[in-house]
Each structure stands twice: as structure tokens, then as C-alpha cells.
Amino acid sequence: MRIAVVGTGVIGASWTTLFLRYGHEVVATDPAPGAEARLRAAVTADQTRLTFTADLAEAVADAGFVQENGPERPDLKDEVFAALDAAAPPGTVLASSSSGLLPSRIQRACAAHPERVLVGHPFNPPHLIPLVEVVPGERTGEAAVEAAMRFYRGLGRRPIRLRRELPGHVANRLQAALWREAYSLVDRGAASVADIDTAIAHGPGLRWALLGPFLNQHLSGGAGGIAHVLEHLGPPMEEWWADLGAPRLTPELTDKITQGVAEELAGTAEAGLVAERDALLALLLDAKNRTDHL
Template sequence: MSRLAVIGTGVIGNGWIARALAQGWDVVAFDPAAGAEARTREAVARAWPSLERLGLAEGADPERLAFADSLEAAVANADLVQENVPERLDLKREILAALDAAAPAGVIIGSSTSGFKPSDLQRDCTREPGRIVVAHPFNPVYLLPLVELVGGEATTADHLARAEARYRELAMRPLVVRREIEGHIADRLMEALWREALHLVNDGVATTEEIDAAVVYGCGLRWSLMGTFLTFHLAGGEQGMRHMLEQFGPALKLPWTKLEAPELTDTLIDRVVEGCEHQAAGRSIDALESRRDEFLVRLLALVEEYWPESEGLEGRL
């Protein structure tokens, strides 16, 4: 029976907990914040209907969650450790060093960091620094299967292979990043779009709702199946990517996009906040999350239909 230790139970930590429970794992969590256990159990209860629709593994049960009274107790018998403390490098180094000292030998310790490089995270670990890897998921973790795995200077191919195997047991789709870089892969892509979206709002070109509509009804639909490169490959017609680059490549030199984010002035902040509140139309965050999860469950079924394991795609992602 597999056991996941989760250190830090915010949105991401609770997402890992719900996913592991749905896959039939035991979970032991540790978070010193007041009321953490109650908030986690509420989060699991909210996620469970979507996980039931997606399909539960044998033995899946929210009651297989326990809270430990110390970090050391949480990891004592873990098969995988997931760190989710706030995104502060000094704090993560401190916690990861403690986890490295306490976790059973050979157990992979994944950090959910969205930006830090694993070599920086491993710096204070003296026992098995190579087992500290970036294991960056996407919200909601209990539904979205991508996890970016990144090794640091001390990480070997064996460490990454064992990490990949463990996260596949959680029904994740591991993407092993070839070399460490701040922000990994997916967040760097999302940040580029986010910066451009902020410029469009700041310059009065579009509202938040109009920008979201451009993604939802345009590129976002194609990206769900093909991503960026294969989408542009089709844009080249019968000659594919080569023709697309020959025809549209020169436009990349035009000043269409802005690499730096705009200054977050009070005016820009107000525009973005007011736009999002208009889009939310009075719906609570819980209501919006439920709507998102229902959509994702249905979309994931369609994605799996078009990316079947039987076609040999498993292993590439």
C-alpha cells in the first residue's frame, strides 16, 4: 500500500491529498497552521464528487487521510513526499533539508515550486540531496494530470526515473524537463500570455472578458488537443511547419508583443479586478471552482479519447 506525505496544506497541498486518496493511497499530512486539518477535509469533500465522476481507484477513501503532529512523524513511513510550503526560497530550503534528514532512505521528495530551480532547493540537504526534485503540478491538482519533474545538480537519472514511476502511480502525466530553468516550462509559457494580456488591458485594447473569450473560443480549443507547435504545423497547409515559418516567420520580428510586464499601477489593478468581478457575476469562488471541475472532467475524457495509451503515446508524456 502506497503512502504519500504532504507537507503544507494550502490549495496545492490539498490538491495532492485529494488526488492521492482518489488513487487509493494512504496520506499523512502536516501543517502547523491553526485549522489546517478541518480546511483540508473540507477541500477533499468538495473535490470528491468530481473525482468520483473521473473514476476512483480500488480502495479510494477520504478516511485514509491522517494528520501528523510533526514533520518527522508525517514522513516516517512515506513512499513519496510532497512539499508545498509558501514560495520563499529560504523557507523551502529549511523544510527540504529537514525532510531529507527525516524521510526514509531512497524516498523521492518532490517540491511543488512553480519557479525555483532544484539545485537551489537541494543546497542545504546533506543526506541525499539528489532525491530532492521539482514536481510542479497544476491547479486543480486532483484533476489536471501534468507534473513537471526537474532534477538538480545532485540528481541522477535513477532519481528521475523513480520519481517518474511514483507520479505515474498517482495517475499523473510526468514531463521530465531536460535542464533546470526558473519557471520550468508551462509557467514560462503562461507568464508570456499573462504579460501580454495585462498590456492589452492596460492599453485599453480589450477587457478581461474579451481576452478570456479570445482564448476560450480560439487558441484554447486547439491547444487542448495539439498544443502550440502542432497547431502552427497545420497552419502551413500541406507543407506544414516549414511553409508556415517561411510565410509567417518574418512577422515574429514585428513589435506585436511586449516581453516585459506593464507596471502594476492602481489603475491597471482596478481594471483587472473589476473585469474579473464582472465576469464572476456574483458567483462565489466555490461555485466557479465547481463549474471549472465539471468542465475539466468532461474535457479530460475527450482528451484521453484522442490521446489513447494504446497508440504508444504513453511514455512520451
């Protein structure tokens, strides 16, 4: 398939790597000076099927799927999607990688075919992390949703379909809930930044990498499963909910968090940390793919 990648920053380059690895032809476009050189330096796949053009209309003219990755600015999204709507073949899905804008808002710029517009939000980096959140807008047709789900599955991704538009979709909202309490614990002086990272990375985060919150709870309940957990731990959990913090990102709290991260990273080469993270992610994903249930 011929895929158009619109916007070739970090997310666009990662999508491009994934599309090429799965044998697709990619036409990338980005108006920024030097965009093609940066893209080719970032892509870690065979680039013989990769072409670049600064002309957006040319990039999408024959595309079977469009993945847009522009800045999270409504005015720019309006401009880009109006152009995409005019130039892409009528049956081609227009998917935005937006992590915050709602698809119904994005559709407003598409007078001709709003029914093929949706959000296909990846997790960074898309060529490694399998999750894609497919979010239809008020005017998105079922055919476009089904086509997007098939497309992402064909790339070895694990797409989920949202039944309701929400700011931040699903996964970012779940992350935000954790960050909110993590920031609150720092703000209250209950734990250091490093200790909170340790608590997650060497505790529940290990299980969360394998199963989600509901199945993890279910398996912790023994023979009674999640029903037993909710019966016996539900009341104290409600008490914990009532005690969760509601921090504000004041300059003082921002300084605490920034300083805490600096102290945690002291003497650590960040490039090496990223390389180790990505290498272990690849090993973990490979291991999960070889299981029957994970």
C-alpha cells in the same frame, strides 16, 4: 505506497485527493492550527487511508514518496527540507510542488541526500490537471528523476522532464508570456479584459486544450505542415514579436485589470463558475483519455 504530504493547503489537499483515489496510503502533516480539519473538509476521496500528524518526522519516517507543498519562502523551505532530509528513508524521493524556487536552491538544505531532491510542480488542481513538471537540480540523481516520472505516470499524470532549471519552469513561463501581452493590450486600450478573455476562451484556447503550440501550428499548415507555416507566416510573426508590449504593473494598470475582471464577473456567482469549470475539465479529460492520440 505510503505517501507523505507535507503542507496541506489548497495544493496539498488536492494532491491528497489524487493519492487516495489511486489507492495509496497518505500521511499528511502541517503545523498550522486547524490544518487537519481543513484538509478533511477539502479532500473529495475516501479518507479511510488518510492519517494526519503535526510531527513532520513521524509523517515521513516510512514514506515511499514525499510531496512537499509549503510556502514559497526560501527560509521555510530550508527548514522543512533539512528536516525531511534527516527523517525520510534515504531512497525516498523528496519532491517539492514549488512553482518558483529552483531545485538546486532547495537542495542546499539537504546535507545527507541532495541526490533525491527535485521539483514535482503540478498545475492546480493536481487531482484534475494531469501536467506535472519534474525538474532536477544540479545534484539530483538520475534514479530520483526516473522514480518521480514513474510515480506521477502511475497516478495518471502527464509528467514532463525539464532539461534546464528556469524560474517558473516551463508552463508558467508560457502563461506569463500570454499574460504579459494581455496586460499590455489592456494598458494600451486595445481591448477590454472581457474581450481578451473571450478571444482566448472561445478561440485558440479551445485548440490549446487539445494540442500544444507546435502541433497546432503544424496542423494549420495543411500538407506542408509547420515548415509551410514558418516559411509563409514566420516573417509577419517576427513583426508581431517586435510589437509585443512590455507592461509594468503600475497601480493604474492594476486598477484597470481589477476593475475589468469585476465588470466581467458582474452578476456571476464565482462558486458556480468554478464548479462548471471543474465539471467541464473532468469531461474533457475523460474524452481525451478515450482517444488514440490526444
